Amino acid sequence: MIHIYIKFRCEGVRQNIDTKRIKNYAEWYYSNDLAPHFKFEEEYVFSILGIDNDLIKKALTQHRRLKKYFTKYIESEKSLSRIEEELETLIRFEERTVFPAIRNNIKINRILLSPEVFPYKLNAKEWDDLFWRDHYKSEREMAI
Numbered sequence: 265m266i267h268i269y270i271k272f273r274c275e276g277v278r279q280n281i282d283t284k285r286i287k288n289y290a291e292w293y294y295s296n297d298l299a300p301h302f303k304f305e306e307e308y309v310f311s312i313l314g315i316d317n318d319l320i321k322k323a324l325t326q327h328r329r330l331k332k333y334f335t336k337y338i339e340s341e342k343s344l345s346r347i348e349e350e351l352e353t354l355i356r357f358e359e360r361t362v363f364p365a366i367r368n369n370i371k372i373n374r375i376l377l378s379p380e381v382f383p384y385k386l387n388a389k390e391w392d393d394l395f396w397r398d399h400y401k402s403e404r405e406m407a408i
Contacts, residue, residue: 274348276289277341277344283341283344286344287338287344290334290338290344290347291334291338294331294334294335298330298334299331302327302330302331305323305327305358306324306327309366310323310324310362312366312369312370313362313365313366313369317365319361319362319365320362322357323354323357323358323362326350326353326354326357327354329350330347330350330351330354333346333347333350334347
């Protein structure tokens with residue numbers, strides 16, 4: 265999910281897409297995918313180690329930093345690039361450090377969660393300005 269933002273943003277830059285279109289997507293992506301993802305992690309996943317755990321504190325700090333970038337500092341190509349760097353840092357940290365620590369500390373009764381206890385749902389909304397496809401579309405049209 266997070267990797268998708270990075271891929272699409274890079275493709276938009278590569279295709280020289282107007283930064284405003286990428287910015288609009290980034291704002292939509294944060295509200296519709298990343299913020300709910302963070303909420304899920306913070307409520308259900310991070311609680312396994314506990315809010316006072318140093319790894320969880322660091323992950324929460326990274327979540328807050330990304331929220332700030334997405335909601336306040338998203339005006340330029342430089343800020344979009346910074347978001348990409350911060351997302352990559354967060355992904356690496358969670359995948360290599362936080363999630364293995366959680367797996368090593370999880371109790372079997374925490375693995376199975378019913379829908380009543382586990383209300384998180386994936387977002388089914390789709391973004392309508394698929395700027396990352398513009399290049400491929402124009403290449404296909406030129407080939408015809």
